Amino acid sequence: MTDTSKTNLLGMTPAQLAGYFQDIGEKPFRATQVLKWMHQLGAESFDEMTNISKSLREKLNAQAEIRGPEIVSQDISKDGTRKWVIRVDGGSCVETVLIPEGDRGTLCVSSQVGCSLNCSFCSTGKQGFNRNLSAAEIIGQVRIAIKSFGAMSPANKRVVTNVVMMGMGEPLMNFERVVSAMHLMMEDNAYGLSKRRVTLSTAGVVPAMDKLGDVIDVSMAVSLHAPNDELRDVLVPINKRYPIKELMAACHRYLAKLDDKRVITIEYTMMAGVNDLPEHAKQLAKLLKTLPCKLNIIPFNPFPNSGYERPKAEAIEHFKNTMHKAGIRTTVRRTRGEEIDAACGQLVGMVEDRTRRTAKLIPVVQQVTPHSPAARH
């Protein structure tokens, strides 16, 4: 059982932690010490904190705790991809994936138990939604990944060089906690990742994109998946609230707030006969022409009863070439960790659905026709 009377320090930002120590009548530098112990040295208890007096350790033991999520299982795929199933408070599980590539290690972190957005091709969405993760549960995933390589030494910390908020959930629907956790990822006394190496991915929650640019400076990925509103309304239902034109304007506003030159990553999960046709490529090239961006094509990763298929390699190649000719930097994401179900859109965890979506048995393939209608604009 969790002891809810204790204050969990794990998800606190440096400022919050300084406030906490002030409140209990201690000096602010204690916050920095404890921060380093938790995030740089991986301490699980105050007793390990040898540069803190015994009396303060006892005080902390009585009223505070360091509590992250727990590992249920760890799978390692042939290509080195690791997937953890992680139990969070209340018994639900989320998934975290580490993708090593050369001297980089990209950690794909979850922000919610399930997801409320119900994108038609995403298995997380099909699970329904349970709740937001706490900042401790989000940053705890980073700690778990690093600690799985042994002691939290500087060498082991390099196993995670990049974090992408691309696991389960829509990070911008869990704004405050995700922002706190991302602050910790970039904090020198915690994980010290550069702002270019922390990326938030969103399906396009426009007002929250604007708010994000006001409070933190991370890189942004946008899950576009369709070049026109008719098709995007079906694939990414939040498009009905914030259509493509508004989403593109929000991307421009976000980039304008950054103090360096960066681009938005546009994600485009590609499904055979749905959004992979030459006309889609032409529409997309036109749409992205004026946005500083790079396009990342994600060939659809299948899951049971998805109703969609991955396009043939030639269709992807043709699409990519059209984008290149239009001057848009385009990469095709190599599928990683497939045999352990760790690829994009395959993360399901164990979600007790509160939206009753899973009970409704919505036909998975909705109104998607092989030839999507022309752009509305």
Ligand code: SAH
């Ligand atoms: N909700 C956020 C974060 C999730 S990121 C967002 O939408 O951006 C996960 C990425 O994988 C998104 O781009 C998502 O659209 C994509 N994805 C979901 N299901 C997929 C599938 N079955 N195959 C390939 N990509 C998928």
